[in-house]
Amino acid sequence: MTTAIELAGLGRAYGERVALRDVTLTLEAGRTLVVFGPNGAGKSTLLRILATLLRPTAGTVRVLGCALPREAWRARGRIGLLGHDPMLYRELSARQNLRYHARLHGVAPERVDELLDAVGLGARADDPVSTYSRGMVQRAAAARAVLHDPELLLLDEPRANLDPAAAAALEPLLAGPPQRPRTRVVTSHDPAGGLAEADVALGLRAGRPALLAPAAEVTVDEIGALYR
Amino acid sequence: MHGKGLRGLSVATIVVLVGAFAIAAFYAPLDADQGFRQKIFYLHVPLAIVSLVGFIVGGLLAVQHLRSRASIWDLRSYVAIHISLILGVAVLVTGAIWAKTSWGVWWLWDEPTLVSFLIVFLLYATYTPMRFAIEDPERQARYASVFAIAGGAFVPICFGAVRAQEQEVHPQTFGSGELPGPMWLTFLVSLAGMALLFATLYRFEIETKLTRGRLRALRRRLLDDDAPVQRRSAAPTI
Amino acid sequence: MFADTLPGDQGSAYVAAAYLFFLALLLVYLAIMGVRVARMRRELSELEQLTRERRDAPPASEQEPERLPT
Amino acid sequence: MRVLAALLRKELRLELRTLESVPGMILFGVTIFVVFHFGLDRASVEGDLAAGILVVTILFAGMLGLNRLYVADEEQGGFDGFLLAPVDRTWLFVAKAGALFAYLVALELVAVPAFALLLLEPGLGQALPELLLVLALLNAGFAIIAALVGAIAVRTRARDLLGPLIALPLLIPVVIGAARLLEPLLREGGAGGLDATWLAILGLYDLVFGLLSIAVFDPLLED
Numbered sequence: 001m002t003t004a005i006e007l008a009g010l011g012r013a014y015g016e017r018v019a020l021r022d023v024t025l026t027l028e029a030g031r032t033l034v035v036f037g038p039n040g041a042g043k044s045t046l047l048r049i050l051a052t053l054l055r056p057t058a059g060t061v062r063v064l065g066c067a068l069p070r071e072a073w074r075a076r077g078r079i080g081l082l083g084h085d086p087m088l089y090r091e092l093s094a095r096q097n098l099r100y101h102a103r104l105h106g107v108a109p110e111r112v113d114e115l116l117d118a119v120g121l122g123a124r125a126d127d128p129v130s131t132y133s134r135g136m137v138q139r140a141a142a143a144r145a146v147l148h149d150p151e152l153l154l155l156d157e158p159r160a161n162l163d164p165a166a167a168a169a170l171e172p173l174l175a176g177p178p179q180r181p182r183t184r185v186v187t188s189h190d191p192a193g194g195l196a197e198a199d200v201a202l203g204l205r206a207g208r209p210a211l212l213a214p215a216a217e218v219t220v221d222e223i224g225a226l227y228r
Numbered sequence: 229m230h231g232k233g234l235r236g237l238s239v240a241t242i243v244v245l246v247g248a249f250a251i252a253a254f255y256a257p258l259d260a261d262q263g264f265r266q267k268i269f270y271l272h273v274p275l276a277i278v279s280l281v282g283f284i285v286g287g288l289l290a291v292q293h294l295r296s297r298a299s300i301w302d303l304r305s306y307v308a309i310h311i312s313l314i315l316g317v318a319v320l321v322t323g324a325i326w327a328k329t330s331w332g333v334w335w336l337w338d339e340p341t342l343v344s345f346l347i348v349f350l351l352y353a354t355y356t357p358m359r360f361a362i363e364d365p366e367r368q369a370r371y372a373s374v375f376a377i378a379g380g381a382f383v384p385i386c387f388g389a390v391r392a393q394e395q396e397v398h399p400q401t402f403g404s405g406e407l408p409g410p411m412w413l414t415f416l417v418s419l420a421g422m423a424l425l426f427a428t429l430y431r432f433e434i435e436t437k438l439t440r441g442r443l444r445a446l447r448r449r450l451l452d453d454d455a456p457v458q459r460r461s462a463a464p465t466i
Numbered sequence: 467m468f469a470d471t472l473p474g475d476q477g478s479a480y481v482a483a484a485y486l487f488f489l490a491l492l493l494v495y496l497a498i499m500g501v502r503v504a505r506m507r508r509e510l511s512e513l514e515q516l517t518r519e520r521r522d523a524p525p526a527s528e529q530e531p532e533r534l535p536t
Numbered sequence: 537m538r539v540l541a542a543l544l545r546k547e548l549r550l551e552l553r554t555l556e557s558v559p560g561m562i563l564f565g566v567t568i569f570v571v572f573h574f575g576l577d578r579a580s581v582e583g584d585l586a587a588g589i590l591v592v593t594i595l596f597a598g599m600l601g602l603n604r605l606y607v608a609d610e611e612q613g614g615f616d617g618f619l620l621a622p623v624d625r626t627w628l629f630v631a632k633a634g635a636l637f638a639y640l641v642a643l644e645l646v647a648v649p650a651f652a653l654l655l656l657e658p659g660l661g662q663a664l665p666e667l668l669l670v671l672a673l674l675n676a677g678f679a680i681i682a683a684l685v686g687a688i689a690v691r692t693r694a695r696d697l698l699g700p701l702i703a704l705p706l707l708i709p710v711v712i713g714a715a716r717l718l719e720p721l722l723r724e725g726g727a728g729g730l731d732a733t734w735l736a737i738l739g740l741y742d743l744v745f746g747l748l749s750i751a752v753f754d755p756l757l758e759d
Contacts, residue, residue: 015365015465016448053619054759055297057366077622087613089546091553096546103542104621128553144617249485265477268484275488294755318491322484329480351705354698361692370755371688375702377752378684378745382706385744389709389737429495436502443506443513450513 004029004064004152004183005050011058012045019045020207021058027200029151032184034194034215037204038227043187044083046204047154050185051081064152077105080150082158086141090130094121094140097129098147105148115143118173120166134161142170149176155186159193191223234431241428245421248414256414265329270414272322274422276345279319280383282312282426283352287380290373302369302464305376307433309355310463311426316349344390348383355379359462369464437463539623543631548638550608557604558642565597565647569654580657587718590651591711594644594674599700601639602682605632606690619757629753633676633683633746640675656722663727670717670730676742677710684749687756706745713738 005027012020020042027033035043048054050063052072061068066075081087088097098112116125119139129137138161145153153174159167176182188194195201201218203211203226210226211218252270259266286308293301323342324334337343355375362368444465551557572589573579581589609615618628648671652660660667681703689699713734720728 016444048759051620053616055366073622076620079620081616081620083613083616085613085616087617089550089608089612089614091550091608092546096549100542100546101617101621103545104539104618104623106538263477265481267481271484271488294752314491314495318488321487325480325484325487329477347705347708351702354701354705357694358688358692358698358702361694361698363693367691367759370758371691374684374752374756375688378706378748381744381748385741386709389712389741392733392737425492432499436499436506440502440506443509447509447513450516 002029002065003027003062004031005033005185006062007059009059010046010049010056010061012042012049012054013057018207020049020204023059023202023204023209025200025202025209025212027183027185029183030181031199032186032197033200033202034198035185035187035202035204036189036191036194036211036223036226037187040206041204041226042207043204044156045207047081047083047156047185047187050152051079051154052076053081077148078151080145080148080153081156082142082145082154083156084160086129086137087144088129088137088140091128093126093128094132094143095125097140098144101144101147107148111147115147115173116140119143120169135163135166138162139166139170142173146173146176150182152183152185155184157187157189159190191220195220195223234428234435237424237428237431241421241424244417244424248418248421251417252414256411257408259411265326268322268326268329270418272319272326273415274419275315275322276319276341277419278422278426279312279315280345280348280387282308282315283348283383284380286312286376287378287383290376290380293369293373294377299365299369299464302373303434303437305373306359306463307430307437309352309376309379311429311433313349313352313355314429315426316345316352319345320349340391341387344387347386347390348379351379351382356462365465372464441465539621539627540631540634543618543627544634547631547635551635551639554608557601558639561597561600561639561643562646564600565593565643566650566654568593568596569647569651573655578655581655582657582722582724584715584719586651586656586658586722587715589655590648590718590722591674591714593647593651594640594671595678595704595707595711597643597647598636598640598678598682599703601636601643602686602699602703603689603696605636605682605686610690615757616759625754625757626750628757629683629687629750632686633679633749636679636682637675640678644671644675658722658724658727663721666727666730667718667721669735670714670721670738673717673735673738673742674710674714677714677738677745678707680742680746680749681706681710684745684753684756687753691756709741710738713741 003026005025007026008024010020010023011018023046025033035046037043045054049056049061049068052063052068052075055069064075064078066072068075088094089100092100094116095112098115099109101107102109102112113122113125116122119142121136121139121143124132124136129140132140138158142158145155153176155174158170158174162170174182174184186194186197195215195218198215201211201213201215201223202209203223205226211222248270252267256267256270258264286305289301289305289308293299293305320342323339323345327336327339327342328334335342355372358375359368359372362371569589572581572593576585578585609618619625648660648667682699685699685703685706689695689702692698716734717730717738720731
């Protein structure tokens with residue numbers, strides 16, 4: 001089994017404010033890492049670094065075998081990010097947005113139509129995104145994130161605006177094909193639900209790792225303690 | 229506080245600059261048609277040259293910053309531009325005074341060097357507000373470097389374009405062999421003095437900023453104080 | 467041609483004004499820098515005072531260097 | 537090229553949907569002509585005055601485009617979406633400059649005839665090909681500078697102020713060149729020819745700043 005993510009002493013500071021410090025972990029390909037922690041603990045910063053959008057200010061990062069930020073160009077296009085920001089132009093329709101991303105990634109346009117049906121947006125695909133409900137926006141954003149079938153998928157609270165049925169419907173897309181499951185890094189505020197899907201759990205507190213263990217060895221109470 | 233050689237540099241600056249002004253006053257011959265008023269030349273032109281070179285140097289230092297991403301280069305670029313801006317104020321004022329003595333008006337649009345300098349100055353006047361308007365220090369450094377590189381390239385282009393437009397009416401075309409030997413010598417000494425002044429102020433400013441950074445780091449360590457300090461200057465923090 | 471319109475000694479006043487402006491600008495700059503240096507010196511003595519107080523203070527916990535963030 | 541086409545298509549589609557830039561630019565441009573009429577108290581202009589008014593109007597109307605150029609990307613995650621794709625970042629600069637060039641052409645399609653109708657004495661017919669060439673060079677220079685400066689300004693507080701403040705000094709050589717080239721074209725009683733020197737200066741400026749912008753654009757996109 002290959003290593004998908006390798007972090008050693010990773011840190012990120014915004015000037016004098018340190019958002020993340022001393023994160024060291026490895027994640028095997030195909031596994032899911034769930035990151036817990038209160039708001040401002042550095043979860044989103046970690047995801048943005050893994051997505052090559054943010055340069056680390058300390059430590060080393062290897063993602064999909066590429067050292068960041070030097071070899072970021074080799075990792076790009078193999079990583080998908082579903083963040084708080086849907087990264088969709090509000091005035092364009094879901095189909096236009098996805099077609100645009102498909103062209104950037106060199107993906108066939110048929111894949112766009114497939115995905116729109118898969119996330120249940122087929123009927124509304126040609127309406128501007130600004131007319132969508134938040135759940136629909138989130139579904140369109142999820143389709144955007146997996147458009148290029150990324151090996152590594154980074155999900156920032158992916159179920160935030162979804163009802164349980166929609167979340168369940170998205171799950172196979174986000175997990176990837178059963179024979180080749182995606183490597184995933186997911187942030188979560190839901191101790192029980194998060195632990196259930198995790199292989200490895202990471203707890204962050206004020207930018208420092210407070211907990212790092214295989215999910216099987218972590219209890220829900222330990223996660224809850226992070227928020228106290 | 230006294231960085232290596234800063235004291236020697238300061239002394240050399242004072243000696244050369246005062247010496248330059250002294251020989252400008254007493255040794256350099258009176259200009260045939262400008263008379264005593266031409267003496268502003270030994271102040272205005274070296275100031276302008278040093279200030280413009282400072283802007284260009286700021287651009288080159290910014291290239292280094294984008295290459296290495298080390299914030300010390302951003303600090304150097306910032307300080308070079310900062311000093312050039314201060315000297316630039318003197319360039320514009322002395323230029324206006326010179327225009328007044330030579331042509332009887334405070335400003336002359338036919339004077340290409342003065343006009344180009346004004347354009348360059350207006351551009352760089354936005355450098356500091358731009359830095360202030362960007363919160364994240366790392367991004368601020370990057371954007372400032374892009375600005376400094378574009379500005380540094382713009383300086384010679386602007387002078388070329390404006391000079392091509394206007395008729396040359398500069399009272400002294402130096403370098404064309406018209407300038408008598410003693411005047412030329414005085415000018416060179418003044419230029420050297422001004423360059424030394426720039427170097428001194430540059431070093432002084434850098435040392436101050438670095439010391440301030442170390443002081444702040446010390447304070448943070450001692451007080452375990454993570455609160456960001458309120459920014460009073462647009463200078464990068466090291 | 468403009469030169470004739472101005473009396474000679476008025477010209478020297480302008481020259482003096484130019485040099486004086488330059489000098490004044492330099493002095494203002496140095497004064498500002500002086501204020502900054504003075505402020506830094508004040509801060510430094512504050513911190514010195516603080517370290518002295520901490521060294522004299524008995525509680526052991528305050529002296530632990532591990533407590534300081536690295 | 538595939539990337540450039542995708543970006544340009546997105547850009548123009550977004551503009552067609554929202555109509556945030558071009559109509560405002562056109563209206564502003566035409567209004568400025570009216571303002572000039574009253575400000576100068578002239579029924580008609582020609583020569584250097586006409587050249588100046590035309591260039592300044594295009595410049596100011598273009599500033600509206602500069603201010604809007606990156607706003608949708610900044611506010612709706614467009615930068616991140618683009619950065620995640622395995623493509624050369626320079627294309628974004630080229631696409632933005634291209635889009636702005638198109639907006640300026642749209643502006644001029646209305647504003648230049650309006651100028652001829654409202655203020656210009658000699659009429660446009662006498663040197664139309666030359667006029668189009670100069671306007672193209674002016675647009676290119678503006679689009680290049682604005683695409684660079686806009687990327688800086690959009691990530692600052694007070695972006696609407698900083699963008700024009702930084703861009704205007706950088707554009708002065710373009711203004712000088714375009715105005716000098718337009719002056720003989722708009723002269724009353726027969727147009728003069730184009731001055732080859734000014735043409736070269738303007739073209740060179742566009743080229744140099746185009747290459748320079750491409751060289752320094754990447755660091756503006758990182759977070």
